[in-house]
Amino acid sequence: MTIVMLQRLIDPNTMHVLVATPGTDQGGIDRVMASLRSQLTLDADERLHVRFAATRGPGHIATSPFYLGAFIARMTALKAAGRLDVVHINLASVGSTYRKLVIAACCRALGIPYVIHLHGADYREFWQGASAGLSRRIRAMFAGAARIIVLGRVWAEFVAGQAPEAADRIVVLPNASARPALPHRGGGDKVHILFLGRIGERKGVPQLGEALKRMEHLPGWRATIAGDGEVEAARAKVAEYGLSDRVDLPGWVGPEGVAELIATADILVLPSFAENLPVSVIEGMAAGLAVVATPVGAVEDIVTDGETGLLVPPGDVDALTDALTRTVTDAALRHRLGEAARRFHRQRLDLEPYAKAMQDVWVGATR
Template identity: 35%
Template structure:
């Protein structure tokens, strides 16, 4: 394809104004789209009351059908997670299939396995049938690839691993410090991301380490519950919860931080972690989802078990007291995500588009 005859991609996903990993990915993907790709982004979900959500989805269906009728799309690309997202995007997949359009499903859901396990067998079979209509299912790790092949019956060649991309900052701050060690958590405040475990871990630190550290936990979710726990444990001098922040504020916090923490129970492949690594931060994370395929313990980060505040506290203690370890882990973390640069991600996508459209041409010629 060329600029005069670009790939016409219809991408269906949540609003770019929405908070969360998929919206963050969409914004980065669209920002770096090359000239030979023309993307029509259709919003299938937006935060609000039930009536607003239904109206947004109905408008998305109408817009999508109009594009299909006018033959203004080469490939349909769907961003999915779990629960309601699956229902909405399954309807869109069926529409694309009826119109014989190639389908790419991009699976981001960190808890899809739990959602799938809770479905009746008949619904599992139906979901597998719908998923098998796609030309490619993009997953965030090899472990997720195995899950979809084994449970939804997709062929191995249908499922491809694309790690989440990251924008690599060109300039970095000088992080050698003699004062406080700035700790940073970015993500939805709640049990799944290990936010309450992290607060408890700070309370377990010896006082001489606690007074040397300051933690910012930025994100939406159960913020008041977290603040109450901070107050209960008398940690107001050590932990701040500013709520959700924009991308500019996020970059400022990443520049000021010395350690990034994300002690999650479930993940796909967290963008926040990759961003922190790109900013040359050592990370303390858990071996869930695609994280172990990126982070190796004591090489480019520290790995702790989910739901273990004591272990998390000990890992924090080691980084607070050992500046050399902090800095060396950070340098290696940055190097390990160079290959995940958004520009490389787009090269992989262009290859994928070419492959799918060439396969479609071959099938048309055979028939």
């Protein structure tokens, strides 16, 4: 009797899923997976047993082989016990890909269906710039997947072009977020501009700083630039601009801190040069913030310029300054954009339908 047949005899109505997460507790992938885990707990479906395990882990990258080894050992043991139907692989570029190539190869060797969930903002450049050998291995990983989740249309087209044999298994499923944990109260007498993300060039923080400098003459606003990365360099630039009394850089903040920042914000700004589908924009939309972002990655799938937010070209400081100035000075515009964003979130980006759609993907992967 095969292991799969034995599993069905032991537990015929339950699907067992093992989800590979980075486990750093700082990136967007971990935030999405933590929200998914919470929603699945609320749903309490006895027919579904989902386990989450780190493959990179917190702390120094040198410890990641231990987390990867532990994940593979757990996966193997669950398979042997007849308690594993599908593996869910969250995928980004560079180190994440090298680790997930190993996991996908083990899945194929053990006969476990796996789902690839592509999150990496710069995955196009990474894959297209890879050596011939690495590119073949990545293509084989995608070709062997039972389902491939991408976050928007642009990513579906990219993956289909790189691995055409997998095109019929691609599912577009945007990231989602829970509704705000705290009631929204805004910035009060000063319009609060909020940036959430890794501080550095890719996220457009230098351009944001320059735009805020150009708005120095404008009264009635303050800003928070929260996240890890090049924090000290950004603080020095803010001091150089003479904006230290108006722009706060607290560094990385945890979930409770993020919830408080969103509750007290009026505008969510993310002037990135590259994204997949940023979680901070979705969280801002959930709270009814006016979004100012760039049309990169799958952002245009959720932000329509002038309707659910304002879109500016990457690197265009003039356009960014204008959009922020408009949203600071025009309360009616802020309200209109924020309410439209909130409605869009409830219709398309809420956590409950996201969890149900994810379960459909897992079920489809086993057929």
